[in-house]
Amino acid sequence: xxxxxxxxxxxxxxxxxxxxxxxxxxxxxxxxxxxxxxxxxxxxxxxxxxxxxxxxxxxxxxxxxxxxxxxxxxxxxxxxxxxxxxxxxxxxxxxxxxxxxxxxxxxxxxxxxxxxxxxxxxxxxxxxxxxxxxxxxxxxxxxxxxxxxxxxxxxxxxxxxxxxxxxxxxxxxxxxxxxxxxxxxxxxxxxxxxxxxxxxxxxxxxxxxxxxxxxxxxxxxxxxxxxxxxxxxxxxxxxxxxxxxxxxxxxxxxxxxxxxxxxxxxxxxxxxxxxxxxxxxxxxxxxxxxxxxxxxxxxxxxxxxxxxxxxxxxxxxxxxxxxxxxxxxxxxxxxxxxxxxxxxxxxxxxxxxxxxxxxxxxxxxxxxxxxxxxxxxxxxxxxxxxxxxxxxxxxxxxxxxxxxxxxxxxxxxxxxxxxxxxxxxxxxxxxxxxxxxxxxxxxxxxxxxxxxxxxxxxxxxxxxxxxxxxxxxxxxxxxxxxxxxxxxxxxxx
Amino acid sequence: xxxxxxxxxxxxxxxxxxxxxxxxxxxxxxxxxxxxxxxxxxxxxxxxxxxxxxxxxxxxxxxxxxxxxxxxxxxxxxx
Numbered sequence: 303x304x305x306x307x308x309x310x311x312x313x314x315x316x317x318x319x320x321x322x323x324x325x326x327x328x329x330x331x332x333x334x335x336x337x338x339x340x341x342x343x344x345x346x347x348x349x350x351x352x353x354x355x356x357x358x359x360x361x362x363x364x365x366x367x368x369x370x371x372x373x374x375x376x377x378x379x380x381x382x383x384x385x386x387x388x389x390x391x392x393x394x395x396x397x398x399x400x401x402x403x404x405x406x407x408x409x410x411x412x413x414x415x416x417x418x419x420x421x422x423x424x425x426x427x428x429x430x431x432x433x434x435x436x437x438x439x440x441x442x443x444x445x446x447x448x449x450x451x452x453x454x455x456x457x458x459x460x461x462x463x464x465x466x467x468x469x470x471x472x473x474x475x476x477x478x479x480x481x482x483x484x485x486x487x488x489x490x491x492x493x494x495x496x497x498x499x500x501x502x503x504x505x506x507x508x509x510x511x512x513x514x515x516x517x518x519x520x521x522x523x524x525x526x527x528x529x530x531x532x533x534x535x536x537x538x539x540x541x542x543x544x545x546x547x548x549x550x551x552x553x554x555x556x557x558x559x560x561x562x563x564x565x566x567x568x569x570x571x572x573x574x575x576x577x578x579x580x581x582x583x584x585x586x587x588x589x590x591x592x593x594x595x596x597x598x599x600x601x602x603x604x605x606x607x608x609x610x611x612x613x614x615x616x617x618x619x620x621x622x623x624x625x626x627x628x629x630x631x632x633x634x635x636x637x638x639x640x641x642x643x644x645x646x647x648x649x650x651x652x653x654x655x656x657x658x659x660x661x662x663x664x665x666x667x668x669x670x671x672x673x674x675x676x677x678x679x680x681x682x683x684x685x686x687x688x689x690x691x692x693x694x695x696x697x698x699x700x701x702x703x704x705x706x707x708x709x710x711x712x713x714x715x716x717x718x719x720x721x722x723x724x725x726x727x728x729x730x731x732x733x734x735x736x737x738x739x740x741x742x743x744x745x746x747x748x749x750x751x752x753x754x755x756x757x758x759x760x761x762x763x764x765x766x767x768x769x770x771x772x773x774x775x776x777x778x779x780x781x782x783x784x785x786x787x788x789x790x791x792x793x794x795x
Numbered sequence: 796x797x798x799x800x801x802x803x804x805x806x807x808x809x810x811x812x813x814x815x816x817x818x819x820x821x822x823x824x825x826x827x828x829x830x831x832x833x834x835x836x837x838x839x840x841x842x843x844x845x846x847x848x849x850x851x852x853x854x855x856x857x858x859x860x861x862x863x864x865x866x867x868x869x870x871x872x873x874x
Binding site: 432433567571582586587588590591593595596599600603608609612613615616619620652 | 808809828829830833834836837838840841846847848849850851852
């Protein structure tokens with residue numbers, strides 16, 4: 303059941319009623335029941351897989367807490383992680399394995415939210431192992447943490463510390479929070495249905511055209527893909543966080559206006575934040591604090607000097623992490639190029655940091671002002687380059703489009719080309735939608751608490767705006783057959 | 796006191812635009828990000844011949860030079 307469908311809205315309305323009728327102490331049971339129904343509706347495989355993971359993680363957590371010997375604990379954790387991550391990889395990379403062996407080894411539907419509940423449960427196990435959280439005695443509580451229904455469509459990935467207590471403590475109905483959640487929900491639907499799904503036509507125009515395309519058309523299409531992906535994913539996150547807020551539960555932010563970043567490192571701190579945090583805590587830090595890393599920093603600082611030597615292990619580890627982030631998306635060459643590219647950009651910038659700082663000092667470059675614009679543009683270009691491999695089907699196609707964007711910039715067929723993608727009116731609606739989104743993002747970038755400010759604005763300001771938002775979703779939203787919109791791009795991962 | 800001097804030297808080599816001596820919210824105020832943090836850890840490991848572990852990576856251990864020094868000393872005592 304897509305969270306964009308009419309069925310889901312009916313389901314969610316029922317959940318809200320039941321949730322707030324239940325006594326405070328057992329409201330988590332209502333959440334558990336709702337999540338069970340939600341998962342069961344998307345197929346028995348999803349329910350079975352999630353339940354097996356939850357039971358394993360519950361028992362594993364208790365085991366990790368009870369064991370005393372360092373070796374035994376390490377062994378148990380390794381085993382649990384292999385089971386949890388192994389199951390995810392076997393299912394996720396099933397087409398790749400079939401390719402290798404020439405026949406389908408096993409056929410299994412991909413459970414709903416596979417990556418997201420796997421990452422979350424792995425995080426729980428490692429946190430218990432590190433002694434940062436107490437293992438839960440009730441398996442149903444662990445199940446709810448992994449399978450809390452709003453996060454199953456595309457995250458965010460929460461830690462037990464962030465989410466566990468919120469799910470279990472039960473929340474009173476707070477009108478202000480409820481309305482704030484509803485606002486966020488509407489805003490998310492607007493971004494997804496009015497903007498992202500409308501821009502989908504521009505991506506398919508790039509992928510289906512066989513003839514040589516004018517450079518401006520390719521480059522424009524790639525820019526629009528980047529924007530579409532942001533609107534799709536962050537819109538989806540707003541819907542999910544809005545739904546959750548209406549239940550009194552605050553999920554972590556996954557996006558903080560990434561296109562205003564002044565460096566690629568900053569971009570990755572603002573784009574898919576919870577995935578980055580997960581990889582940082584559970585892969586990057588263990589890698590950089592490993593004994594191999596320590597030996598490398600000692601050796602490299604002697605051989606190459608302190609500046610490079612000390613940065614080398616973290617640069618290598620960062621490169622590796624980005625390769626993993628790439629192939630987490632899908633196991634194909636494109637994902638590998640995407641990950642290795644960002645890894646290389648990050649590693650290079652880490653190693654060259656002293657050079658860059660020295661250059662800035664020598665040339666007396668300012669920190670803000672026009673340099674900010676230069677840095678913004680540079681970051682955009684670096685990110686755009688990666689997008690060529692984010693939506694294409696093969697690395698060859700990515701490189702081919704990249705070449706085409708530098709080829710002829712022939713504007714003679716401008717209007718025909720544009721209207722072949724979608725009618726002028728549709729372009730107008732997309733443009734207006736993007737303008738609204740840009741203004742909102744700019745306001746949020748300038749003032750930290752825009753959400754609260756809007757909530758405190760007078761009824762005469764707030765309600766007409768919300769009504770307009772609702773109407774524009776109903777009138778301009780793109781709906782597929784049976785009132786189901788396009789699936790979110792990130793649900794597939 | 797010498798340890799503090801060494802520590803401040805190590806930190807200023809990583810980023811000389813931050814006032815490590817007085818700042819007490821290095822992580823929480825966003826003065827250092829995860830990339831700086833990794834370099835700081837590598838530098839402390841080499842300078843003081845210790846091994847900081849993943850479990851030590853908590854904001855409170857890196858929010859100020861004082862806190863980092865305490866972490867260094869704790870590892871030295873353990874060794």
